[in-house]
Amino acid sequence: MTNPYAVVAITKHGVAIARRLLDALLQVDVFYPSKFAQGDEREFGIHVFEGSVVQYVPKLFQSYQGIIGIVSLGAMVRMIAPLLKDKKTDPAVLVIDDRANYVVSVLSGHLGGANDLTKQVAGVLGAIPVITTASDVGETLAVDLLGREFGFEIENFAKVTQVSAAVVNEQRVHIIQEAGERNWWKYKKPLPSHLQVFETFESARKQLFDAALVITPRLLTQEEEDTFLANGVLYRPKVVVIGIGCNKGTSALEIEQVIQTTLAEAELSMMSVRNLATIDLKKDEPGLVEVCARHGWRLDTYTAAELNTIPIPNPSDTVYKYVGAYGVSEPCARLSSGASEWVVEKVKSGNVTISICLVNA
Missing domain, CATH: 3.40.1390.40 (Udp-n-acetylmuramoylalanyl-d-glutamate--2,6- Diaminopimelate Ligase; Chain: A, domain 1)
Structure with a gap:
């Protein structure tokens, strides 16, 4: 797998359609039977296979974000039926008829993105997109x-x-x-x-x-x-910004525990954290980097000069002595969120200091 979507064809006309999609879409891997090989498959990164496509579909279903099958709807349904789990994890699946008249969204229309992909593929082929999801058909909220x-x-x-x-x-x-x-x-x-x-x-x-x-x-x-x-x-919504300072070598476990406790006390959900923010001197601090990686949060960083442009209620000469700024967590939270006030001004626990702001607050 080198791209998010797999295009699978099983007929001569289907191969021609698959190659059209390969030319027009930059995010597809193409698969078709070796008996339809044209000699340039290696040059274009096309995968050829022997035997029935049925044996390959389970692997494609697990490996790709979406499958574009140039097969009948019934055939696709029979192939993927034993593989289905739930709408949160199943890949997008769509089918195209052998003359490229229609592109049909089959599975994971919303969360998997099949409906949007159907429209994109239909646009490339000049085909009619077929989408049956009620909210899309009725143009209402999904x-x-x-x-x-x-x-x-x-x-x-x-x-x-x-x-x-x-x-x-x-x-x-x-x-x-x-x-x-x-x-x-x-x-x-x-x-x-x-x-x-x-x-x-x-x-x-x-x-x-x-x-x-x-x-x-x-x-x-x-x-x-x-x-x-x-x-x-x-x-x-991703609206919680956490300004954070910590001593050198502070573990990810301690940082995470302080974040969880402070958010709970502020009655805010961990799921709404957008990012952490700290002074640029801490951009490579292992504990901070690990916590951000674990939760998929970005880490915004600011220079001491930038931090000193934000008036803060708890300036510290000691902090200034070591990093050149009168505070870290408080101004970082403000700068990163764009907020005018703090939800949590400053909480110090062990080796960690935290301030919290809400975006657009």
């Missing part, structure tokens, strides 16, 4: 994709299917958004009237609803969970 381009993460995935049904069946759905990017509605038409957006739980309570979408970095109270998540989906 519950499993809300805010995905901004990094929103779903905390309670088990509720997605039933809340999606409420959306497409035009039941009353409340969207309570306390933080995060607001431009998640992707269609040119107005938001449907059965979807109502609220900035607070208090305002959302005043109207009856059948389902809820909650977007917040905050840990909910039990009462809020009972009320809004009984038939609701909870999204964690």
Whole structure:
């Protein structure tokens, strides 16, 4: 596997279509039977195989983000049926007919990206894209994709299917958004009237609803969970920025424990952390680098001069003596988040100092 998508053909016409896709798309590996080899497969990195395609599909299913099969829909369904696990892990699967008239999204239309890939491939071939996902057909909100381009993460995935049904069946759905990017509605038409957006739980309570979408970095109270998540989906936007300072050699375990404890005390979710920020002298600190790698967080760094441009409530002459800045965690959190205030000004625990800000706060 050198690219995210595999194109598989089994007929002479299918091979011609596969080669068209190889020319037009930069992210595909092409596979077809050796009996249709044209002699230039090695030059173009095309894979040829012997025997039936059925024996190769399981490996492709496990290795690629998506499979583009130039086969019948029925044949593809039979091949992938024993391999299916769940919508969070199954790859995108689509099929193209032998004359490239239609491109059909078969599996993982949303999370796997099959619907978008179907549109892209159909555009290349001049074919008709066939997409049957209700939210796409009806141009309405896709519950499993809300805010995905901004990094929103779903905390309670088990509720997605039933809340999606409420959306497409035009039941009353409340969207309570306390933080995060607001431009998640992707269609040119107005938001449907059965979807109502609220900035607070208090305002959302005043109207009856059948389902809820909650977007917040905050840990909910039990009462809020009972009320809004009984038939609701909870999204964690990436809005928490942690300014951090630590002594040389501080372990990743200690850093992580201080982060977890401080976030819990501030009633904020670990899933909403966007990044850590520190002074440039600490950019290669092993413990910080390991924690960021473990959680997929980026590490923003700033010079002492940059840090000293931010007025802080707890300046330290001792810190200035060693690093040239009057503080590290506090100004780092402000600079990285763009916030004007701190959610947590400064917490020192052992070898670690932490400050927290919210993006756009």
